[in-house]
Amino acid sequence: MTEMPHVVVIGGGFGGLSATTALAKEGFRVTLIDRHPYNTFHPLLYQVATGGLNPGDVTYSLRYFSARYDNVHFRRTTAIGIDHEQRQVLCEDGVHIDYDYLVVANGITTNHFGIPGAAENSMSMYTRAEALRVRDMIFGGIETIAGMSEEHTGGFTVVVVGGGATGVEIAGQLAELKSHAVPNVWPELNPALVRIVLVEMGPVLLAPFDDKLRRYTLRELVKRGVDVRLKTAISAVHPDRVDFDNGQTMSCDLVIWAAGIAGYPMLRDWGLPIGRGGRIEVHPDLRTINDDRVFAIGDASIIVENPLPQLAQPALQTGKHAAEQIARIHLGQPTQPFEYYDKGTMATIGRADAVVELPNGLKLTGLVAWLGWIALHVMFLLGSRNRIQTLVNLAVRYSGLGKSGVIIGDGAPTPRLKALKDE
Structure with a gap:
């Protein structure tokens, strides 16, 4: 251990690991806190939910990550509060962790907008466990209707709520599952009995994209x-x-x-300034507006003067920037405002099909966009094993070598089908 200040990072996602890496390289003592022992690559969770990847392909050990640095310690626990006066993070296991600087990077949760029954009767995919639950419900439902008459079950219907990138990707992948996997795994089942419905309250899909790409995405999904x-x-x-x-x-x-999506409700009890969408309000240098020793980054934060999109790139970039500002403060230098470098946005629709929009105005669709999407996501995965395994599984799925191309887990019948089966 050195005499360098101690920085606590809450959250082992994109922003938290980016900040931890940069802080470690600067020589700071770092304690990384997360309730899970692994980092989850959220952009590929929908592939886990539809049987394209194993959960281990998109998770990476945080203990192994921290062991790469002599000055980083990982603690698996849940942060439940912050004592700003004592500069301590309060943990669920009763431990209080002292800090000189704190980086809050605990991400976001689902926003159900107060719609009755949405929280209780729908599923999200922001964690590994949630993706596996969705997978089991999908395959359990299809398995159930395959063993019952059409007149009795009425088929299997999945409603995807939200026409952003996540909704489009899961709907497109489910459509592919219906057209490619069902005929091979359940030849006795009419694929038409599996229905995919995508519901969007706005007038377009992929609202942040160019209108040409929005219309293209709509046509491709309908075609599927x-x-x-x-x-x-x-x-x-x-x-x-x-x-x-x-x-x-x-x-x-x-x-x-x-x-x-929205920030976690409990952040209001942590003495943090909460703004739009439940996000922590920060100055342009990413320090919270009420505590110069606390930084907030990624999806959990919002720069009051210039809100950023809640995507992976802003999280990665703000994590690194927060670490740089802590280093500047330690050296007695003034902090600098964060400047976001937009690298473009993309969304996959299905096999050999995606949309990409770059900052220079270039727009790509189809196979080229899809290959770019795969390359970028594989590149950002943590760990060589994960990259290789993901490439192998995706190659099997999309080349047709594995017939169905799906990884099936334990099936869990849906409430409606379970009630019919028990009749």
């Missing part, structure tokens, strides 16, 4: 058999159906919520 419903809002979610604000009701088996 997705029932896309724009300008449609959910008014309530039940175990076996969803209600729309126009008074209509749709029977369904699984609701996947991809409609919005």
Whole structure:
């Protein structure tokens, strides 16, 4: 251990690991806190949920990560509060961790917008466990209708709520599952009995993208058999159906919520300034507006003067910037405002199909965009094993070498189908 200041980083996501890496290289003593023993690569969780990847392909040991640096210590625990006067992070296991500087990078959670039944009766995919639950419900539901008559079950319907990148990607992958996996794994089942519905309350899909790419995405999803419903809002979610604000009701088996994100509600009790979307308000140098020793980065934070998109790149860049500012403060130098370098946005639609929009105005669609999407995501995975295994699994899935190309876990029947089966 050195005489350098001690920095505590809460959260082992993109921003937290970026900050930890930069701090370690500067020689600071760092304690990294996370409730999970692994980092999760969130952009590929939908592949886990649809059987394209194993959960181990998108997770990386935080203990192994911290062991690469002599001055980094990982502690698996849940932060439950901050004592700003004593400069301590309060942990669920009763331990109080002293800090000289604190970096809050604990990410976001699902925003259900107060819609009745949405939190209780829908599923999200922001953790490894959630993705596995979705996978088990999908394959369990298909397995159930394969063993029962069409007249009895009425098929299997998945409603995806939200037309952003996450909603588009999961809907497109489910459509591919229906057209490629079902005929091979369940030849006795009519693929038409598996229905994918994508609901978006706005007038377009992928709102941040160029209009040309939005229209392209809509056409491609419809071509793949997705029932896309724009300008449609959910008014309530039940175990076996969803209600729309126009008074209509749709029977369904699984609701996947991809409609919005927000900061964790408990942050309000941590003495942090909370702004729009439950995010922590920070100055341009990423220090919170009420404590010069506390930084907030990534999805958990919002620069009051210049809000950033809640994506991986802002998290990575703000993590590094926060570490640089801590180093500047330690050297007695003034801090500098954060400047975001936009590297573009992308979303995959399905096999050999994606959309990419770069800052220079270049727009790509189809196979070229899809290959670029795969290359970028594999490159940002942590660990050589994960990169190799992901490439192998995706190659098997998309080349047709594995017939179905899916990894099937334990099936769990949906509430509606379970009730029918028990009749």
